[in-house]
Amino acid sequence: MSPVTQAVRPTVAAPAGTARLTSGRAPGFGSHLADFGPIPSLVAEGLLEELRASGLEGRGGAAFPAWRKIEAARARGRSRGRRAVVVGNAAEGEPLSSKDLTLLRMAPHLVIDGLLGVATTLDAGSIHLYGPESALPAVARALAERPDARAIDLRPSAETFVSGEASAVVSALAGRRPVPQDRTVRLTEAGLNGRPTLVHNVETLAQIALIARFGAAWFRSVGTATDPGTRLVTVSGDVASPGVLEIAGGTRIGDLLGFAGADTAALSAVLVGGYHGAWVPAAGFSANLAREQLAPFGAAVGAGILMALDARRCPLTLASSIAGYLAGETAGQCGPCVNGLPAMAEVLHRLARGDRNAGLPAEVRRLAELVTGRGSCHHPDGTARFVLSTLTVFAEDVAAHLGGRCAKDHS
């Protein structure tokens, strides 16, 4: 077998440092070609091998190996003779995330390259790009700039928390309500209209476009062995300059917060992974943003979302408001979620508001356990994870509330 990286012959110098997806000077097609070089011809086996070697994982939250999903859809399409559907997913229902929107505005052509490369690899029958209304004009402009992208169907996503869940995306594309479906087979086996369907996050697709150009070895030259390459993160909360950053995989959390202008000494914790994520307390800021180091906190990188919390703000008040929001974002389909999330949010709300009933934390835990795993998507699980993490990481604040002595800011 030839070495994996042999097929890749970049004509433009590969981006050095951690600015890769964000290294382009302008979003236009001309600038794109000048900055990143011509559209890569690497497809099919070559692309799959390169992706496998790169270790790229999905950037939408689930962190599934990117090549494996493509391979699964390809195998299915071949055995059934049904042409695959490829979907670029930019629906960030998560209010704390704006990396996909930022990416589509800064480098839409990388996303389109990735989409087309994967579509060619799968010999796809249809290609869709699904994203928020606000992102579509930039993408439409980009599509109009190049002749090879006419087949891409641009679809606006719903502004709901669960709209970006893969089966909800497929529902939306089929013209149904954008809510998750009960699934017993994978979308890569039978998705849109029963066709093998590959739903990749747009950042994953942009990374694929770079790997197709510069190769797996280049991709792995930044980041760690378990989290190679760069990733986009959205930093928000109590930091001086919130926004989207491109960082090396496995960057220390403390450093990352520093990049966003945070005074880490003034923070009590950072929420990692968004509203479905978990808190990493200040004592854990030396941990790297990587799977094995986040695991002790019950957290995962997810879609690269961090929200910093100032030590003077009451975490229970904030968590109660988030839990209430998440309860309202239930798609309304599954009984345990429809009923359990509002009940759990209500008990947390009572605790945050100063109800000193000592049984409240146990009741929150009971409800969290009750809803976990009992939905057709992970909305109840993620909400329970967030709420449980709040009780664990902020145990002192819980005690202060029950003792009637929380002196933090409750606004």
Place this chain on the structure above:
Amino acid sequence: MTARPAANARLLLHIDWTACDGRGLCTEILPELLGRDEWGYPIAPGHGSDVPVPDRLAPAAEEAVALCPRLALSLRRRD
């Protein structure tokens, strides 16, 4: 109700929560496997949407699948 229904069970009872309306028939047919939560929806302690079915309960599970008024249940062989 057994705490851990047959870890080596070959059948899984899948609950489609988008269809389930908590009518309670399955919990009557499979009391050893399923209880009801406080809103009436089926619950198998320690399991979410896929509940392992011990072989001796397979006929009852099939009956539950056939009688669910919402067609929310299905039986699958464990991979």
Place this chain on the structure above:
Amino acid sequence: MNEALWALGRGTGVVALALFTVSVLLGILTRSGRPLLGLPRFSVALVHRNVSILATVFIAIHLLTLLGDSFAQLRVIDFFVPFLGAVKPVWLGLGTVAVDLLVAVMVTSLLRRYVGRRVFRAVHWLTYAMWPFALAHSIGNGTDASQSWFIAFAAACSAAVIAAVGWRLTRGFVEYQGIRQAAAPDRPVRARRNP
């Protein structure tokens, strides 16, 4: 022979109406998710199904016996296309409509695993049209309609179904309804609210 067929046709019609009434009551009870005294929910559902099948068998006998009756002058087409009958075409037509609806409801019920939950439910709603059609047909066509026992029987059936439908429309009809969130499975997608 003709007399015997006629009696059988009348009798099976009356029994079928009684069975349909029981089936509607049990169907409404099934929808509520509640057991019946000592009878568990799955038994209620099974009895509902079996009574419906039995009623359908009675209707089949009702049709076949009256096909052989010279007075009714029925043709096979009258079983399926309403209001073409030679005798009392309107009252007979109501029965035909009820049979059409019955066929649709029974087929989608027995094949509900194949037609899916939505089709099954939508068609099952037609029962609420089928039952009054059947009742009206029995009153308008029935030889016994003026007999006091039949009037009492029809009144009892009507009272039972009206009471059950009235219960069906009350809040708290469904078990656990009072403690469940009102969010229906088809709640519209909400606009984003940010904490």
